[in-house]
Amino acid sequence: MGEPLTVGVDFGTLSGRAVVVRVRDGAELGSAVFEYPHGVLDETLPATGRALPPEWALQVPGDYVGVLRNAVPAALRDAGVDAGDVVGIATDFTACTMVPATADGTPLCELPEFESNPHAYVKLWKHHSAQPQAVRINELARARGEKWLPRYGGLISSEWEFAKGLEVFEEAPEVYAAMRHWVEAADWIVWQLTGSYVRNACTAGYKGILQDGQYPSRDFLRELAPGFESFVAEKLEHPLGELGSRAGSLSAEAASWTGLPEGIAVAVGNVDAHVTAPAAQAVEPGQMVAIMGTSTCHVMNGAELHEVPGMCGVVEGGIVPGLWGYEAGQSGVGDIFGWFVEHFAGASHEELTRLAARQEIGEHGLIALDWHSGNRSVLVDHELSGVIVGQTLATRAEDVYRALLEATAFGTRKIIETFSAAGVPVTELIIAGGLAKNALLMQIYADVTNLPLSVIGSAQGPALGSAIHAAVAAGAHADIRVAAAAMGSVERAVYRPVPAHVTAYDELYAEYTELHDYFGRGGNDVMHRLAARKRAVAKGQS
């Protein structure tokens, strides 16, 4: 018998990664990645070849099982360990990513009668076509003075369970009728591992509008859409599991997929962002973790409840049991840089970064808004879109690239300032995720926010966070705080703000704020009009 180990599995937007970790000190002994064979379905549905409407983003649930079958055994091989030493497994997922399922958890898209129906597939977090439903939810909640609304900064997102659920109810009644559970993928994967469904407290709170033990009322739902009043009772409600607790034991079938011992602890599901906090040892109030990849999520604990305008939510026990967990985010970050590289730049991220790094602040004469995937915080509006002001015939690809990097930093500053103004001060900014590797981007964030940046010690923050949760679920550490101290890691103040840069960026940030409020707070509604026109044209074509 060797030392106790755990396995953490992070289900991202395009792939799943497994990491094998030593419980004593968090040493990462081996890892492996499995790319989802179907990736993100945002253009056509393979089963029919038909085009998907704008803003759609679907996935195929079988791809997630592929991660269990491939990445977990490969990570064990990479670690060269005896699988018999693994005492627990935990998973984290993108969110809100929803699986419409039957009573036994079968995704509807796996049934022959539904394979041609796009609504029967997984709706990925960045499936943004339920914005009209989100707008109606928000208007009605505001008019009725629903007391849960301020817990979400005053706005419910189109990414979440109710907006996406209402979209299915209205656009695919046959799918809605056949769906017994509207399940977070975070819980669906745990269901595949254990054979039983446990709903995690994190997504139930942030994405499922569960506050103080209550979901939105039947009355509210009836007024929203007659017939939708039983959504909570019939599709959503399910016993909850606290973060870090044991959801069940690894089933014989899942043991055969993964090569892990049958019966080991399986932790309650979790979200990729929230699970990263213990991996970065950021479990105390004021320590904000920005998980920067395709998108950025900002998560932070607080000792008290405050209502922060435009935050994604505040949930008791949403990150660590016993504290209020706050979340905010930017729907597009690396995705925006990737979009520019792929379609316009003719050069790689590295080359553009190298050229952009030579410039002085303001040299490119540009200012951009980071809304190419909508605005998650603090405007919570996925019909907002990207802007680049100041282009001339002299503008080069690296200029635009740098302006886009800066725009996302301004977006993060807007979030930090909004938190601080609402009585939730950010005392430390800790960066996790794939974008931490871009040193120019990191220095821009330090200069724009005027905060020293700490960087997580692991390149696989979410997977390590899951391994930490697995250790707690297996009883190998007393709780998440203790496990984070033993297994997490962070390097403090890796990037420090340069005073002259801070001053220069203060001026550009003021320009960003002007544009932000003009386009995002009603000064000019052109982005909404363009989105409506795009939808109408797409509808006419289908």
Ligand SMILES: Nc1ncnc2c1ncn2[C@@H]1O[C@H](COP(=O)(O)OP(=O)(O)O)[C@@H](O)[C@H]1O
């Ligand atoms: N050197 C780079 N600088 C800035 N962005 C990058 C760089 N390399 C990749 N990206 C962007 O990072 C994103 C992927 O980040 P990653 O953390 O690996 O993914 P995920 O969020 O899916 O876990 C992509 O959107 C890609 O466009």
Ligand SMILES: O=C(CO)[C@@H](O)[C@@H](O)COP(=O)(O)O
């Ligand atoms: O929205 C959340 C968490 O609430 C994320 O899961 C979502 O932005 C996806 O994150 P990634 O960009 O794949 O890391």
